[in-house]
Amino acid sequence: DNFRRHASEAQKAAILPKACSGEYIGCLGITEPNAGSDAMSMTTRAEKKGNTYVINGSKTFITNAPLADVMVFYAKTDLGKGPHGISTFFCYPKTTKGFVCEKIKKWGMRTSPTGLVTFDDMVLPEDNLFGGINQGVQILTSGLCTERITLSGCSLGSMRVCLELSLKYAKERVQFGKPIANFQFIQGKLADMYTRYLSSKWMAYSAAAFCDGLENKAGGKGTDLDRMAAAALLHCGEAGTAVVSDAVQIHGGYGYCQEYAVSRHYLDEKLWHIGAGTSEVRRMIIARELLRDDFASGR
Numbered sequence: 001d002n003f004r005r006h007a008s009e010a011q012k013a014a015i016l017p018k019a020c021s022g023e024y025i026g027c028l029g030i031t032e033p034n035a036g037s038d039a040m041s042m043t044t045r046a047e048k049k050g051n052t053y054v055i056n057g058s059k060t061f062i063t064n065a066p067l068a069d070v071m072v073f074y075a076k077t078d079l080g081k082g083p084h085g086i087s088t089f090f091c092y093p094k095t096t097k098g099f100v101c102e103k104i105k106k107w108g109m110r111t112s113p114t115g116l117v118t119f120d121d122m123v124l125p126e127d128n129l130f131g132g133i134n135q136g137v138q139i140l141t142s143g144l145c146t147e148r149i150t151l152s153g154c155s156l157g158s159m160r161v162c163l164e165l166s167l168k169y170a171k172e173r174v175q176f177g178k179p180i181a182n183f184q185f186i187q188g189k190l191a192d193m194y195t196r197y198l199s200s201k202w203m204a205y206s207a208a209a210f211c212d213g214l215e216n217k218a219g220g221k222g223t224d225l226d227r228m229a230a231a232a233l234l235h236c237g238e239a240g241t242a243v244v245s246d247a248v249q250i251h252g253g254y255g256y257c258q259e260y261a262v263s264r265h266y267l268d269e270k271l272w273h274i275g276a277g278t279s280e281v282r283r284m285i286i287a288r289e290l291l292r293d294d295f296a297s298g299r
């Protein structure tokens with residue numbers, strides 16, 4: 001999305017058709033080993049040399065980096081300007097010298113590999129910078145809004161499937177001579193799961209609809225979208241972990257076994273408290289935007 005909104009027509013023509021067809025897998029590099037929540041303190045450096053940039057630094061926890069064909073990442077082009085010295089680049093990991101990726105072992109979200117990327121004197125043509133020199137901070141923060149709404153959908157999917165699996169299991173599993181769905185403790189969990197799922201769905205859908213109504217879907221600091229996207233993922237992430245936990249509980253010991261899908265959702269769901277800015281960071285964003293002088297309640 002960052003690339004679509006900010007790259008030139010020629011850059012988009014080279015990458016987007018292949019990204020849309022699935023021929024190219026993409027990844028996005030913001031986080032660094034020493035710059036997580038405080039992403040603006042990144043130290044990856046892009047130094048101009050003639051008509052190239054020489055990139056040095058590292059990015060960590062990068063989803064799909066071990067198999068990516070194209071990577072969008074942020075680096076400092078002016079160290080003295082803090083966040084206003086960040087620019088946006090893209091590179092082709094599989095064919096660019098100086099790009100090194102090491103796979104990180106994780107206990108959840110096993111369907112996509114995650115990598116620690118090192119840029120070791122990686123030379124890129126100057127045309128691989130997009131969105132303007134030192135304009136990266138707006139691209140980065142704005143892109144996080146659409147990412148947060150998208151990830152809300154991932155959490156929603158887990159909640160829905162866990163609710164469906166739990167309803168089915170509760171009707172089939174017999175204890176004390178009756179399906180466990182007859183017991184009020186189980187019914188209470190099912191009701192809570194449904195309520196959390198539905199409230200999450202409305203938050204995610206309303207943020208998505210609001211975003212769709214904006215010209216160029218621009219978010220970032222000082223926009224209503226920033227608050228709404230952060231609130232959607234905050235709620236979906238926290239409601240989601242409660243829902244998957246209830247699903248495992250309804251499945252009893254079987255829910256603790258890999259054979260049962262609810263166990264995978266239990267592991268995956270925790271990521272939605274962490275990725276794209278942690279729950280704590282989302283609360284900070286929501287509060288900052290609520291305290292803006294022109295905040296209009298009701299949205």
Ligand SMILES: Cc1cc2nc3c(=O)[nH]c(=O)nc-3n(C[C@H](O)[C@H](O)[C@H](O)COP(=O)(O)OP(=O)(O)OC[C@H]3O[C@@H](n4cnc5c(N)ncnc54)[C@H](O)[C@@H]3O)c2cc1C
Nearest residue numbers: 028029030031036037061062063274275276277278280281
């Ligand atoms: C599986 C996975 C996939 C990921 N994919 C990507 C990706 O594709 N691209 C990418 O760039 N990044 C990715 N990330 C990184 C993710 O965005 C970061 O992990 C996240 O932003 C937190 O950074 P950190 O891990 O360094 O934690 P830290 O920033 O070190 O935070 C540690 C704890 O301190 C809290 N904390 C920090 N600052 C404050 C504060 N001011 N007030 C209160 N609490 C605070 C945090 O909320 C957290 O609880 C991924 C992470 C994971 C686990």
